[in-house]
Amino acid sequence: MLQDVEGQPEMEDMTQETHLSDLVNYQLTRDRTRRDIRAPSRFDDFVSLAVMSYNDLMFKEPNSxxxxxxxxxxxxxxxxxxEKMxxxxxxxxWILVPNQKISLL
Structure with a gap:
């Protein structure tokens, strides 16, 4: 079927070269450093608001x-x-003063 004509590579050699170049491209892609994916800075305030809202709901400060x-x-x-005292x-x-007795009517 395939004849080895002088100056023309055989079909098997071409597929091996293609496979080899695909392998090299894969290795280059695999080994390169990856980019850090971050949310845009315009969303920073929304994250802070969400955390503060969560804390307000979960950890209610006592009233008395x-x-x-x-x-x-x-x-x-x-x-x-x-610590406050x-x-x-x-x-x-402040200055502590003695308690005065008050007569109740």
Missing amino acids: YSEAVSSKFADNWYSAMN ESLKKNNT
Whole structure:
């Protein structure tokens, strides 16, 4: 069928060369560094808003002392309150005065 004519490559050689060039192209594509895919910076504010909204929904701040000390974060609230009181005392924010007895009518 195929005759080896001088100066013309056989069909098998051509397919091998094609296969070899495809393999080289694949290796070049596979080994090149990949680009980092990031969302456009215009969406940064939306992500921040979503995180803040989630935190507001999931971690509601207590409205009273009794809510704070009965929550699962009571230890954190106690330490925050003590820290605040110590800071106020250290800065002489107020002066403690003795309690005056008031007669009730």
